[in-house]
Amino acid sequence: MGKGRGSRRTETYDKELGDVVARAQRGDETAFSMAYRTVHPPLLGYLRGLVGDDAEDVASDAWLEIARDLGRFRGDGAGFRAWTASIARNRAIDHLRRLKSRPRGSFLESDLAELPARQDTAEEALETVTTRQALALIAELPRQQAEAVLLQTVIGLDGPAAARVLGKRPGAVRSATHRGLKRLEKRLLSLARGRVTDSDSSPLGESR
Template sequence: MAQQLSDDDLSAALAGDPSGFSAVYVAISPAVLGYFRARGVDDAEALTQDVFVDVLPKLAGVTGGHTGLRTFIFSVAHARLVDYRRREERTPHLAEYDPLNDARSSASAEDEALGSLGGISATLARLNEEQREVLVLRIVADLSIEQVAGIMDKTPGAIKQLQRRGLSALRELVTEKDHAAS
């Protein structure tokens, strides 16, 4: 249960005494906090603090005793609640990205990259198996000639020859494809 505010504490608060304000805060802040929580405020503690920051410099002008003080504090609390609701209405609602609700009609960069890899794979498939393997190991896997030779159990000279022939064949296939497209 909240502490009751004595007449001496009220007089001290209205006179600007910090101990009087402290007593007002201890007696009335739980009710203000409960008001904000009951109204569904996310950060009710911060809004309660804002109310008492607004009330402090205006305490000297409060009239009506205990009832007048409570009325004044809750009128400030109500004004802060209205401000909070208005700010909440203007704040955009952030939602998680859901690819199932994505209505874009163009393909994503990922889809385009994977699609172009499909074209490369189809072109590479037209090379013989050894040329394709050498080019993939050298270019995609970024292995040295010696490493590829060890993997394929061939000499470095044979790997160089397969790479040269594979690149030459690939160049012809790409040139052929470009001429067909235009």
């Protein structure tokens, strides 16, 4: 799947992001805007997996804190992605505590109607569905598995960075990610089979 090329692209992406963040820390407002435009979309996707329709509000709170504490950040582009994800996660937890509710997705089953018919792995399948569809599926996972998968597939963190954000050992996060992806794979296959069954049982599919 071109993992070598993907790794090089990620390294280039993180180097560029790190340079932009360094300029933002020196007071360059344009650089901060560039960092925001780069990091915000995946960060918002991560938050949607945690708090559903309240993600925009939680993201706004997170970015206020990120802007306030930017001068304290030390690290490269990958570190900045992990740092912002950690801040966003803390704001999401605070939000959920206020609501006294567990994180749940608010996506409708109708959003899953166009899932691919068959894929070899959950990672490959998630690349072919829309962001909203993928988040709807991930939101069905147990909390720890959902967070581990979100951090690595949506934010793009590696295992050790995801473990630091979650405050867990890398092995535990690796295990949660594996279990979560296996659950997603089964869910995708189940939905795909359901589509095939519905098609076969339709009037157009009858052999009479």
